[in-house]
Amino acid sequence: MFGYYLDLALRSLRRNKMLTxxxxxxxxLGIGACMTTFTVLHVxxxxxxxxxxxxxFYPQVDPLDMDGYEAGKEPERQVTWIxxxxxxxxxxxxRQALMTGGxxxxxxxxxxxxxxxxxxxxxxxxxxxxxxTPFLYxxxxxxxxxxxxxxxxxxSRSLNDKLFDGKDxxxxxxxxxxxxxxxxxxxxxxxxxxxxxxxxxxxxxxxEDVFLPLATSRDLNLARNGSRNCWGKGGGxxxxxxxxxxxxxxQFWVQLQSADKAADYRTFLDNYSKEQKxxxxxxxxxxxxxxxxMEWLDVNKVVPSDVRLQSWLALGFLMVCLVNTVGLMLxxxxxxxGELGVRRALGASRREVFMQLLVEAGVIGLxxxxxxxxxxxxxxxxxxxxxxxxxxxxxxxxxxLLITFVLAITASLLSGLLPAWRACQITPALxxxxx
Amino acid sequence: xxxxxxxxxxxxxKAGVVLIGLQIALTLAIVCNAIFIIGERIERMxxxxxxxxxxLFLIQQAWVNAPSEEIEGSSQKLGAMQQxxxxxxxxxxxxxxxxxxxxxxxxxSSWNEGIRLDPxxxxxxxxxxxxxxxxxxxxTLGLRLVAGRTFTSADILHQGLRDIRQPPVVIVTKAIxxxxxxxxxxxxxxxxxxxxxxxxxIIGVVERLQVPGLNRWTASFAYNSVVLPIQREGFFxxxxxxxxxxxxxxxxxxxxxxxxxxxxxxxxxxxxxxxxSFAAIRARAYRDDIGMAILMGAVCxxxxxxTAAGIVGLTSFWVGQRxHQIGIRRALGARRIDILRYFxxxxxxxxxxxxxxxxxxxxxxxxxxxRHYEMSRMPxxxxxxxxxxxxxxxxxxxxxxxxxxxMVPPVVATRSV
Numbered sequence: 001m002f003g004y005y006l007d008l009a010l011r012s013l014r015r016n017k018m019l020t021x022x023x024x025x026x027x028x029l030g031i032g033a034c035m036t037t038f039t040v041l042h043v044x045x046x047x048x049x050x051x052x053x054x055x056x057f058y059p060q061v062d063p064l065d066m067d068g069y070e071a072g073k074e075p076e077r078q079v080t081w082i083x084x085x086x087x088x089x090x091x092x093x094x095r096q097a098l099m100t101g102g103x104x105x106x107x108x109x110x111x112x113x114x115x116x117x118x119x120x121x122x123x124x125x126x127x128x129x130x131x132x133t134p135f136l137y138x139x140x141x142x143x144x145x146x147x148x149x150x151x152x153x154x155x156s157r158s159l160n161d162k163l164f165d166g167k168d169x170x171x172x173x174x175x176x177x178x179x180x181x182x183x184x185x186x187x188x189x190x191x192x193x194x195x196x197x198x199x200x201x202x203x204x205x206x207x208e209d210v211f212l213p214l215a216t217s218r219d220l221n222l223a224r225n226g227s228r229n230c231w232g233k234g235g236g237x238x239x240x241x242x243x244x245x246x247x248x249x250x251q252f253w254v255q256l257q258s259a260d261k262a263a264d265y266r267t268f269l270d271n272y273s274k275e276q277k278x279x280x281x282x283x284x285x286x287x288x289x290x291x292x293x294m295e296w297l298d299v300n301k302v303v304p305s306d307v308r309l310q311s312w313l314a315l316g317f318l319m320v321c322l323v324n325t326v327g328l329m330l331x332x333x334x335x336x337x338g339e340l341g342v343r344r345a346l347g348a349s350r351r352e353v354f355m356q357l358l359v360e361a362g363v364i365g366l367x368x369x370x371x372x373x374x375x376x377x378x379x380x381x382x383x384x385x386x387x388x389x390x391x392x393x394x395x396x397x398x399x400x401l402l403i404t405f406v407l408a409i410t411a412s413l414l415s416g417l418l419p420a421w422r423a424c425q426i427t428p429a430l431x432x433x434x435x
Numbered sequence: 436x437x438x439x440x441x442x443x444x445x446x447x448x449k450a451g452v453v454l455i456g457l458q459i460a461l462t463l464a465i466v467c468n469a470i471f472i473i474g475e476r477i478e479r480m481x482x483x484x485x486x487x488x489x490x491l492f493l494i495q496q497a498w499v500n501a502p503s504e505e506i507e508g509s510s511q512k513l514g515a516m517q518q519x520x521x522x523x524x525x526x527x528x529x530x531x532x533x534x535x536x537x538x539x540x541x542x543x544s545s546w547n548e549g550i551r552l553d554p555x556x557x558x559x560x561x562x563x564x565x566x567x568x569x570x571x572x573x574x575t576l577g578l579r580l581v582a583g584r585t586f587t588s589a590d591i592l593h594q595g596l597r598d599i600r601q602p603p604v605v606i607v608t609k610a611i612x613x614x615x616x617x618x619x620x621x622x623x624x625x626x627x628x629x630x631x632x633x634x635x636x637i638i639g640v641v642e643r644l645q646v647p648g649l650n651r652w653t654a655s656f657a658y659n660s661v662v663l664p665i666q667r668e669g670f671f672x673x674x675x676x677x678x679x680x681x682x683x684x685x686x687x688x689x690x691x692x693x694x695x696x697x698x699x700x701x702x703x704x705x706x707x708x709x710x711x712s713f714a715a716i717r718a719r720a721y722r723d724d725i726g727m728a729i730l731m732g733a734v735c736x737x738x739x740x741x742t743a744a745g746i747v748g749l750t751s752f753w754v755g756q757r758x759h760q761i762g763i764r765r766a767l768g769a770r771r772i773d774i775l776r777y778f779x780x781x782x783x784x785x786x787x788x789x790x791x792x793x794x795x796x797x798x799x800x801x802x803x804x805x806r807h808y809e810m811s812r813m814p815x816x817x818x819x820x821x822x823x824x825x826x827x828x829x830x831x832x833x834x835x836x837x838x839x840x841x842m843v844p845p846v847v848a849t850r851s852v
Contacts, residue, residue, distance in 0.1 A: 327454035
């Protein structure tokens with residue numbers, strides 16, 4: 001029976017090509033717009049470390065003075081050097097790392113290359129195992145090298161390709177800011193999305209090219225990038241006394257094995273704040289937060305509001321397209337009252353007529369889905385041409401592709417329901433009489 | 436023409452009428468809000484920076500062989516390196532003036548602090564962004580002084596990155612002057628930086644200078660800029676350069692070459708474009724807004740197109756369905772124009788109904804956007820324009836099928852389908 005309905009549907013669709021094209025195009029446009037924006041949203045709200053994000057936490061403490069104090073307000077989103085170091089040395093988590101962003105002038109040994117700036121991350125030893133960075137060659141550094149302010153560096157695969165032609169460069173010398181560093185590791189392609197560990201440095205930017213021990217960067221007074229917020233008398237626009245300044249400028253991450261451990265850690269943070277207040281360093285009452293990775297992305301509203309707005313817009317657009325299709329299908333099915341009357345008179349039940357019309361709606365949906373996928377590819381290609389830093393990530397993956405088809409067919413079946421139901425209410429006798 | 440026969444005819448097509456009305460309503464609600472968003476973005480992009488943007492460019496660079504600031508006397512060395520650069524740039528034929536600076540409007544890299552009128556007060560009086568530069572900064576950016584005097588070379592403090600002395604004098608924007616001293620007598624008055632007790636005297640007021648920041652927070656003090664007479668001497672330096680009129684491209688070519696000649700051991704922030712024209716800085720600052728405006732515009736156009744096509748399709752069907760009736764009307768003496776008017780009036784009725792619903796939906800959507808996306812209230816004019824637009828669109832769309840209806844010959848009445 002399905003084959004027969006399909007044949008009837010194709011005949012009917014062929015009879016009025018313009019109208020069929022209009023319905024297919026409307027569904028295709030709606031689906032295409034939705035899938036383009038949903039794919040961007042899906043990519044942007046993804047989990048950068050799916051296996052581990054629930055165990056990674058970002059603590060916040062409130063080190064500010066009483067100037068502008070409001071009870072319960074969210075504390076600073078970064079930590080001072082003193083607090084960062086205290087939390088790092090306390091080693092209350094399974095792993096922990098303190099970090100900040102920066103930029104280093106790289107001096108290639110090849111005479112053909114001018115010196116250039118590379119984005120850098122100054123961090124501590126646990127960064128690599130905690131974030132499970134893949135290593136192509138070598139390894140990260142250890143705590144001893146952190147303490148010894150060692151001149152060692154881990155570089156990205158792309159920088160290794162550029163400077164060392166992709167060969168194993170461990171133990172090679174890399175000159176940066178007139179200082180010789182020993183390469184101890186080369187990362188394989190690594191681009192966590194979003195750039196969760198430091199959202200100040202572009203929320204969807206690529207991972208840095210150079211990783212150096214934090215203590216080394218302070219020792220050499222390397223330029224740092226990112227957000228810094230200072231207050232009180234210790235504030236200033238001075239890069240060199242940051243260790244003692246009342247400024248927050250570092251990110252601190254901790255790995256905790258379980259919810260119990262997280263609760264313990266929160267207690268520890270609370271006690272730490274109280275202790276610091278007793279010592280006179282903190283002025284405000286204890287106000288601590290501990291968010292896991294996904295919560296932290298939420299707190300920072302990482303997904304750009306423009307992207308969310310675009311998704312809503314596309315959904316509204318799809319709705320208009322569907323209403324349009326319902327209207328056209330209704331007109332079309334009712335126009336065929338005569339034909340349907342004949343079928344009913346020849347013994348087709350209401351159910352069968354209904355099924356026949358739904359098959360027709362489904363065919364339109366399928367065609368619209370195919371068109372929608374093509375339009376989504378086009379839309380995503382256009383998105384990738386945009387200069388935004390997330391643009392290059394916008395690709396349609398298999399689950400999204402399947403969702404597209406399901407959405408298209410469901411949408412057109414839904415929009416076929418009302419017209420088909422109306423059409424099968426026709427009284428056959430009346431139709432035959434008027435013929 | 437009487438409306439009642441049209442209404443009674445429409446009653447026989449309830450579902451179709453409701454659907455087309457709903458489509459018009461949704462289209463109106465979405466298009467109004469989308470155009471309002473476009474309008475807001477354009478307004479944001481049209482905010483004046485206060486500087487003369489033509490012929491201006493920026494160079495951001497650092498020295499690779501800069502002496503470490505730990506070493507005694509490094510500050511003098513760094514100052515000399517910067518002075519050498521400035522001299523080389525000022526000697527270029529296509530360059531009008533050059534100034535070291537720490538930022539630019541729309542660059543989105545800013546140093547923000549609170550200033551106070553009384554050093555003891557707990558809350559700041561105004562939040563401000565700082566620009567640091569020498570006596571050439573005002574003419575290079577093309578700022579207009581409206582009161583007081585500009586900096587002279589005697590005012591300029593030379594500071595390394597490590598010493599933080601406050602200058603005794605500053606120049607502020609009119610926005611700050613009006614905020615702190617509403618009587619218009621800001622020049623000669625004293626302000627304090629957050630957490631300090633050292634008085635700083637306002638010596639001049641410039642008409643307008645936008646802060647470098649671009650986000651929502653900095654937009655709350657968009658024109659609160661303070662220019663400090665400080666020449667920062669560190670391992671990096673940014674230069675604002677004004678080219679001679681019409682010589683921007685030539686100057687942008689010559690400047691990096693001249694700097695390389697002074698000292699090749701340097702890195703530019705972006706090696707591909709060592710000199711960034713202000714037009715490029717502006718384009719990058721607003722690229723997301725431009726993208727959003729284009730997308731919204733495209734969606735509006737397609738939406739209107741789909742709705743128009745829907746009206747054409749549905750009306751065509753009704754025309755086909757009513758051939759017989761049209762023929763009867765024609766045979767009973769209705770003119771072609773009457774048939775045309777009939778369908779036009781019918782569409783006007785449906786579209787007006789849809790527009791009424793759409794008007795309400797548009798405001799509901801706007802309220803929702805205000806709540807979730809920090810948008811502002813949409814002025815009525817947007818909705819009214821939208822209503823007129825959908826009515827006109829409906830009339831345009833209905834014209835083709837309505838004309839076809841008017842062409843139905845009276846003889847159809849005598850045929851039995």
